[in-house]
Amino acid sequence: MLRWPSLCHICRRWPSQPLCTPCVERFAQPTLRCPTCALTQNHAPHTTHHPLSVHCQNCAEHPSPLDGCVAAVSYTFPWSDCIARFKFQADPGLARTLANVMRHAPWIEPALDAAQLVVPMPLTPTRLRERGFNQALELARHLAPLKTHAHTLLRRGGNAHQVGASRQERLDHVRDAFWVAPDRVTAVRGQHILLVDDVMTTGASLYEAARALRAAGAARITGMVLARAETRDAGQ
Numbered sequence: 001m002l003r004w005p006s007l008c009h010i011c012r013r014w015p016s017q018p019l020c021t022p023c024v025e026r027f028a029q030p031t032l033r034c035p036t037c038a039l040t041q042n043h044a045p046h047t048t049h050h051p052l053s054v055h056c057q058n059c060a061e062h063p064s065p066l067d068g069c070v071a072a073v074s075y076t077f078p079w080s081d082c083i084a085r086f087k088f089q090a091d092p093g094l095a096r097t098l099a100n101v102m103r104h105a106p107w108i109e110p111a112l113d114a115a116q117l118v119v120p121m122p123l124t125p126t127r128l129r130e131r132g133f134n135q136a137l138e139l140a141r142h143l144a145p146l147k148t149h150a151h152t153l154l155r156r157g158g159n160a161h162q163v164g165a166s167r168q169e170r171l172d173h174v175r176d177a178f179w180v181a182p183d184r185v186t187a188v189r190g191q192h193i194l195l196v197d198d199v200m201t202t203g204a205s206l207y208e209a210a211r212a213l214r215a216a217g218a219a220r221i222t223g224m225v226l227a228r229a230e231t232r233d234a235g236q
Contacts, residue, residue, distance in 0.1 A: 009085065009094075010078045018097040019082070028073050028104045036064040037203060038071035038228045064203070065210040066195075067220045071228035072105040075199055079227045083198055092133045098198075099142035102226055108143075111222055115194035117187065118147040121209060122155040122178070139226065140196040147194075152184045153209060174208040180216035189217035200225040 007013070008020040010027065032041040034056035041054055073079045079101075086094040102108050112118070120136035128134060140148040156177050180188055193213050200206055200223065210221045 009082055018094055019101065023078070024101055024104055027078055028101055030105055030107075031074070033071060033228070034059055034069075036066055036069055038069040038200060038223070038225065040074060040228075040230060065207045065214065065221070066223045068111070069200070069203075069206070069223035069225070070105070070107050070111050071200065071225045072102040072108060073227050075201070075227040075229040083227060087131070087135045087198065090132060092135070092138050095135070095138035096142050098226055099139050102139070102143065102224075108224065111194060111224055112144050112147075114192060115144070115147060115222065116191045117149060117152065118144045118194045118196060119152045119213070120148065120150060121195065121197040121205060122151075122153050124155050124157050126157060136197045139198060143196065143224075144194070148196075149184070149187070151181055152188065153195075153212065154179055154181050174205050176208075177205075178209045178212040180212060185216050188213060190219050192220040192222070193218045195221060195223050197223070197225050199227050199229065201229040202231060 006016055006018055008016040008023055009018055010023040011020060013020050013022075032054065033039060034041060034054065036059045037056060039056050039058075041056060075083070082094065082098065085091050086098060118140050120134060120140040122136075123131065123134050134150075137148070137150050156179075195206060195209055195213070197206060206223045206225075210223070213221050
């Protein structure tokens with residue numbers, strides 16, 4: 001099949017892949033992160049264990065409803081621009097490339113292997129009609145096509161944007177917003193669920209979705225996101 005040459009979305013090198021290898025290697029270096037909220041840790045680890053071994057102070061004081069959380073990159077340049085193009089400029093073709101960026105992080109594959117069911121974060125029906133695709137589902141399908149189920153987790157209507165919302169507004173927007181589809185409760189019960197999204201900001205949406213999965217009987221829930229916003233205002 002003939003493939004047209006492409007510009008790298010970061011460095012504009014041509015011809016290239018949508019994201020060239022030098023840019024991925026430069027901007028997607030693994031970094032020490034909290035194992036339950038995926039915030040970067042500024043101190044050096046005190047052990048030689050996996051780089052996700054040191055809990056942040058917030059998670060130590062306010063335990064997360066997630067059993068674990070992994071992120072490939074921080075939500076800063078250039079990834080914030082790439083995700084905006086992917087999500088807001090109707091470019092779902094970037095999904096495969098961004099999923100490959102996620103695989104660049106060494107802890108992504110073990111999390112995928114350990115999960116029994118991969119659940120993408122759902123959009124509201126209104127947002128799905130506006131956008132035409134669910135970015136979390138597109139990523140999940142490229143990461144684990146055989147484990148992904150698109151309609152396990154459902155979300156009530158409403159069209160309030162999370163972008164630019166305060167922590168309290170985010171919490172209000174998503175309170176009781178998620179539930180497990182009745183015909184999927186058996187598939188969730190007792191399982192290790194991987195909950196996939198593109199960006200984690202305060203964690204409000206992921207945490208509320210995790211609570212819904214837990215209420216349906218999920219045994220373990222791991223969050224997985226492409227990018228984690230570097231905010232200490234966690235969504236507890």
